[in-house]
Amino acid sequence: MAKKDADAPKPAGPADQFISVRGPEDGRWRADIRFGPIATELCLAAITAEQLALIEGDEMLEVRKIAGPVAPEPSP
Numbered sequence: 001m002a003k004k005d006a007d008a009p010k011p012a013g014p015a016d017q018f019i020s021v022r023g024p025e026d027g028r029w030r031a032d033i034r035f036g037p038i039a040t041e042l043c044l045a046a047i048t049a050e051q052l053a054l055i056e057g058d059e060m061l062e063v064r065k066i067a068g069p070v071a072p073e074p075s076p
Helices: 049-056
Strands: 018-022 028-030 033-035 040-043 062-066
Touching: 018 033, 018 049, 033 040
Parallel strands: none
Antiparallel strands: 018 040, 018 062, 028 033
16 A cells, blocks of 8 residues: 655645636746746646745735636637
C-alpha cells in the first residue's frame, strides 16, 4: 500500500471555487504564474494555499472570487 505524503501541498480550495486575477500591463510573476492585463482564471484546487496567499497578498494584482470559469464570448 502506498504511504500518503504528509508533506504534500494542500490545495487552496475545492474544485468548484475559482478566482480571477489581473496584473499590470507589463505583466507580473507571482507564485510561479504570470499575470497580465487580461484576467487569468484559476481553480483553487489547482493551486496551493501558499500560492493563493502570495497572489492575494500582492498589491499589484487584482483578485476576485468568481462562480466558475467564464466562457469566452462567441465570435461574430
